[in-house]
Each structure stands twice: as C-alpha cells, then as structure tokens.
Amino acid sequence: MAEKDDSRNIKPRSDIPASADEIIAGAPDQNLSTDIAANIVGMRSAHFRKIVREGLGGTIGKTTSFETLAKVYARSRPSPSVLTDKHFTTEEGQTGLIDLVEYLEDPADPPNQSRWSSDEFETNQIFLGSVFDHFSQIPLNSIQSVITSPPYWGMRVYSEEFEVQWSDGTEVPFGGEQTPEDYIRHTLELFLRLRPILTDSATIWWNVGDVYNTRTEIRETSMDRKKAVVNNEERSWANLDAKRDSYGHEYLKDKDLTLIPFRIAQGLQRCGFYARSVITWRKEKVVPETVSDRPTTGHENLLLISNSSTYQFNEKRWREEERKSFGGRSRHENKDLRTVWELDHIKGGLKEQEAAIIDELGNIMDVLSETNKKDTSEMLPAETEKQLQERLKQLLALLAEERDSIQQSILDPEEHEVVAKRDSPNHFSEGSELERSPSNQDLRRGPPVWSMPVADGKYKHAAPFPVQLPARCILLSIARSASGDSDQEVVYDPFMGSGTTAVAAENIKRLDSGFNFSWIGSEIVPKYKKLAEDRISQMRTDEDPDEWITIDQTTMKDFS
Template structure:
C-alpha cells in the first residue's frame, strides 16, 4: 500500500442506533472515596479538566510542582470550576486511569491520505505539531443517522456514536474531547475551523439526510413514528424545555477556551439557501457557525487570501460580501451529492485553508465525509489527511480528491487557469 492510499483501521461493525431520550443523569462526586488516595498530577494534566488556567490554579493552591488528590478536590470545589469534557464526578477517575501511550509509527503524506477509523483512535496516528489547519463539519447532535455509525467509548463513560448522544451535554463533552486531542497534533501557529449547527430539543424522527427531511415536510413520507430507525424525544432534561434551542455552538466555544485554546472568532455562515422549517413560533434558521480556534494569540493568518483566491475556493463572494473580511460569511450550500447528509460547500473549507496555511502545509479534516475539504486543499496546493468511520465515504472522498487534475496555489489564484472541481463546478 503506497503512502498516499487510504489506510484502513480495523473497526467494529456498524451498529443499530437507539432512540435519543435526553434525560439528564443524577450523579455527584463521591468525595469520601478519594480522601485516602495518594496519587499526584502535574498542573498541565489537571488544568484542562477543571476548566482553569494554570495561573489561576497557582492562585488557588500556591506554587507547587505536583498536585495531590486533595488539591484536585479543592479545585473541583471552586466557584470557577466549569466542566470541559468530563463531569465533575469523573475528573479524578480520568486522572487515575492508566492510558496506553500512542504508537510512534506516525502517518504522513506528500499529497493526500485518507484514514478509515474513529477520530479518537485515528488522531493517535498523527505526529504532534504536524497539522497546520484543521477544518471540518462535524455531525450535529441528534439530527442524522450517518452511514456506518460506530460506537465510541468516550472519556465521560458514555458509549455511543458521535452525534447520537443521549443529551446535548454529552455531545458538547465529546466535541471538546476531540478538540483536546487535536491540540496535540496542531502546530503552534495553526488553526482549527469547527463548523457546527445548533439543535432544538424537540420530539422528532432522526433521518439519514436532508432530502429525507424535505420529503417529510412535503408530506411525501409514509413512515409512521414507529417505522423510523431512531427517534429523538424531548422530556427529562435538567433544564431544557420542549422546543428550546440547545445553545450547543457557544458552549463548545466556551469549553474550548477552558482547555487552553484561543477562541479567535465565532463566525456566522449565512447560507444563500436553507431547508424550510414547519414551525410558526420562531424564525427559521438560515445560518450555521464556524468556530475559529488557535493555540496562540497570533497564529499564521493570510488576510489577503480573501481577495486573492477565487470564489469557488473561498475568495470573496462578489455581490454578497463586501471587501472587508468580517465574521459573517455568505456562502452557498452544497448540493449534497453521493447521499451524504451534511456536506459543506468547497468554498467554506477553501476559505479557512487559504486564510491559515501556506502551500504544502498539512490540512486535516477529522470528519472528511465526501471530501470537499480535501478537494479544496488539493486545489490550493496543500497536503491533506482525512478521517472518517465510513468506508463508503472514504471511497467517495478518494475519488473526489483524486479527480482534481491540477494541484497548486497558482491554479487557485490565476483566473486564466481552467480547473474542474468536483461538487462545485469549474474554478
């Protein structure tokens, strides 16, 4: 197998996903069980788990080389404590659990590489600090049944497919756990661009793609409630009411800050078209969000790429966007070919890549889907690694990326260069 062919990681078989019943579990920290424990931990280990900066931990506890279990309990008692990817009751369990060190047989590529596997496992295959840009559109909570869904055992103890958690808090925790792992593979001046849409806490059938949902809205779905493979209920949450917005994107951004990342921008992606919504009590949604995260205050950032790159790869959308690069991006939606339920347009990852990388830098999409981010990376002359649990989407992405006939920054910026881009038309 050549270095730029898809690497196949052994996986469990796809699973039948259960209904989602967002009942908040009743749980609390069992303090007496920890009082006699003698383990110690570094501040760097503890800080992202208690949602505090190392400097604040020093303010609370004073200067010390290692923190005891009692020190961690003191931090968990602070008003400043805030959950990141573990609930309060699980922090010490996580700190005292032995974890295998990742193998040093890292994967890289001179062009593009696709890895079939769960993202929590596949990220261990990448060398620390090797990725300049992460750009992805993640699964959304409780909205889709994705092909070849696999169970993941998460740090908070839940075992489920990503996007099919029983509560929005579970989805937020798992998103932040992935971001925590991405910190290690990201270059010091790199960027993460995290595309996410919010979900309403409503009682609904969970469908495979937007086309199925549209047919249902048009009265063309003959399935009854019980006929659907999975359903989402709305009762039992500790505070969310039926029909209420879950506020997921903002909570992911807040927790990303608490694990040590910089939240540079919360960008609104204003879609030029969006799905109709059969409701009469609120405005319809026409936007999603892109969270821009970095490891440092001053990451690599090429602002002029907005004016220089062609619109198909994320340059200024003339007629919709001004000459000023702002935090509202007016970009078209994807046509959703190949049966993928949540594609984003090539222009969106193209813009993120162009703004935060240089030619030959390495771009990563941990949820590559049908490969639009890889298409943009190749057309811009960047190296690319994509991860997905679905062998079908790995094949679709490979075909799409390989079909870009010319790779290079010049082709992306020279209007006289003719280049066909799959799923977007010509450049």
C-alpha cells in the first residue's frame, strides 16, 4: 500500500463491456465454494444453482469452478456486485479474484497475515494501518457492531492517503475511484472481507453521502472552499490539482444524482447481507448551495445492514433513554423509532448570534461563487464585490470571537461547479446585507428530508460526524451487561478519523455502568490517530464528564 500525492483527476467514463468469450477465456483453472461464488457474482445461492442447471445445462454441488462462475457472470451481468470484467480479462484482476476467494474460504488463515488470539486482542484502542490488514488480524466472530463513515466518492483528496490494491486489479485510494460503480464495488468488497469478523447477530451502521455527477474541484477539506472565496482565488480548470469531470458515463448525465447509498444497499443484498433500513439524519445547519433548480441537500444517509435475518436491536433501550449525548429520544421524536433521525442540540449549542453569522456567511459565499461563473455583463460592480469581500472577513472575525473554530456546517463542500443561473442578478439590499430572491427562498425552504446538529470543525478532520449519531447506534446495537462480564461485545469503526465513535463509546461506558462493552478502531493516517487518542485521553481524565458532554459558550467538545 503506497502513499500518494494530492493530485487526482477523476473521469467517470464507462468501459466497453467484454464479450462473453473474453470473460470465460480468462477464468482461472480451479474451484471455489458455490455459496461464495454466488456472493461475489451478486445473487442468492439458489438462483446461482438454477442458472447453472437450467441456463447452462450443467450440474452443481457445494463447489463449482471459476469457469462456471465466469459463465454465470457473463450471462447475467448482475449489478451492482463485486465482480467486474477486469476480474477475468486482466492478469491483476485474475490474481485479485483468487486472493479474495482464498480469504473468504479460509478466513481463519488469511494470506500473509495471522489472526490475533483472544488473549492478544486488546480493545479500547485505535490500530494504525489499513482496514485490509486489520480485517485479517481481528479474531473471527468478535465484532458486534460496526459504526463508521467511510470516504465518499470523489469528494476529498486527503493530504495523507494510500493506494489500495483491490481485487479487480485497480490500485486507488478508497473514494478516489474513476466511476461510482468502482466505488460501490470496492465498498462491497470491504463488506465481504469484514464479514468473517462479525458475530451472527451483528449490525453495520454505514454513514455514506450521495454525490451529484458534476464537474467540480476536489478539495482536501471544506475549509478550502472558504479560503478560496475569502481570498478571491481564481484558477483555471487545467491548473486544478484535484478535480472530477462529469462526462463519459454510461448513463449518468451532468447534474444527475448518483444514488450511491441506495446502490450500495442493493449490492449488499446481492452479497448476502440484509438491508434493514436507510436512515436519514437531518442537518440543522447546511451551507446554501450554488444551485437554484433543486432543493438544498440537508441530510445524509445511514445504512443499517445486518449479517443475518435475526440480529441484536434494542429499541426499548433507546425509547427509555433521556440523555441527549447518548443519542436518546429527542423532543422531535415520539416513542416509535423512525427512519428520519432528528437529534437535539446538546445544552448550550448553536447560539442565535452564531446562527445569524453563519446564515449571512453562507449567503455571501453563495453570491461570490455564483458571480464568478456569470458572463462579464452580469458581474457585480467591482465596488459591491469589494464590499462583500470585506463583510465576509468581518463575519469570520465575529464568528471566531463567538467560539474557537468555525462552524463546520457553513463550510460543508458543495460539489456543483456548473449551475443554473438565478432568476435575479441582485442578491443584496442596502449596505452589504444580503437577501435571497423569492425563487431561491422557495427552493431552499425544503431540503429532500425535513434534525440533528452537524459537527464542529475544531478537531481538524475533513469529514467528521456528530457524536450523537454513533451514540444512538451503540444504544440500539449493544446489549446491557454486568460490569464483571468477561464476554464483552465490541464496537468497531474501520475509518476512525477524529475518533467520534470512540468518544461516544467512552461517554456511554463512563456514565452508565450497565453498559460493559469494548471498542476498537482503524486509522491509516498517524496524525488522525493521535488526534483521536488525545480526545479520548482528555475525556477519560476529565473530572466532570457531565460538564464535558455539555457544549459551553465557546467550545463544542462533544462534536468531532
């Protein structure tokens, strides 16, 4: 796994499919489990056998050949699934397919790795390195709940990221794939590699955002957008270090929503997992987007996936929980747990003054971003634009006085660079105060889902989520047990980032003796591992945990 630079050029161009003869000719000459063959091709084992018997006129037992797998794939072309043409038409793909099958058939003895024994498995810590290595080291059947937010497709280029050698032969960081299909396929591969370490009753809570297929710059953090607007930066498309095109896809057009979360859920069904729910968490503050022909995106999706048809789910425990920092029932919610999660701000959260500053900041950034795309005949007068730039700097200074760091919600990236023109070229009234046109007010009044606070930017991670989110997932998926119980359930975050899942776990364990569980995390970037460990250490040594989880007037420690 090699470290890479910050440059990236994503061109979502679909390949021409290989012919059936080309696929079958590239099948390795060996056998594999029929159930595993069905999982990776993307269908139930019974349907796989039906195709072999009735479609191919063959016979099949507990094992089958790679050639038969290739024939079933070439005949059905299920999508989304783990398999792709490259698994049969390239040497790297053939080798990767064999390695994946060997891992799935004998997970107790993974290639080039050895699993930790129960005595060697130390919990309540973050492991530095790749999730691929950790999936091969964590003891089998040991993880009760997976709670994470992985990199989204084409949204970030991190200062430290690493190339992953995937089974299809491609070598690319997770999230940096050329097409949505590649990203979805790699997500499915991660789930298959994760499965052996899950208990039968485990649940997976996978927070993944949707993406529009648009021509856009890819930034390291959402702070970059703010800096670009404040400094009035102008760079040509050719000079951008990281960018994503929007043309060349098989069917996605410019401005199309990719529907990635739902396609991941469908692919996981094909892999044998159970897609139990698509949960929506609504963000209370979102950046005004530079589009005027659709609603503003004000939510993200949380997939609830189970490893079997029966699994651990403690709705009663959630219904009885009143502590907001635990993700308990908010004032917005009744006693039925619904698929739209609306979590309260913790005491002392976003103040009215902060909210007003954030709103005006978003408005000004919106206008300046839009102005840069207009014809010269529609440009703002130079004096007006100068006033807006000055007001922007004033607002940032005011917000800095309100609290230690800039609210992440106003800096959330909007990937749309090609936008529809507004109905009105005038977005300001007297002085430098702004007001939206009626058409924009209508569009922004209703995000796709009609609440949960967003994370503060204090901990300098590019994509944090609020601590209440993993807290609620833990509440629902981990059983209460006695403090002396040696058989602890384990929560795992494979993309730990700034440590929000661990903070939520430590918070719950510390304030409720009825929860006796452990947690672990994986993080590939050393500085993020240290950042998370510092947060956890601070929490463990805090003399007053109730004060720690309460947001005071200047900091938001409970948010990642």
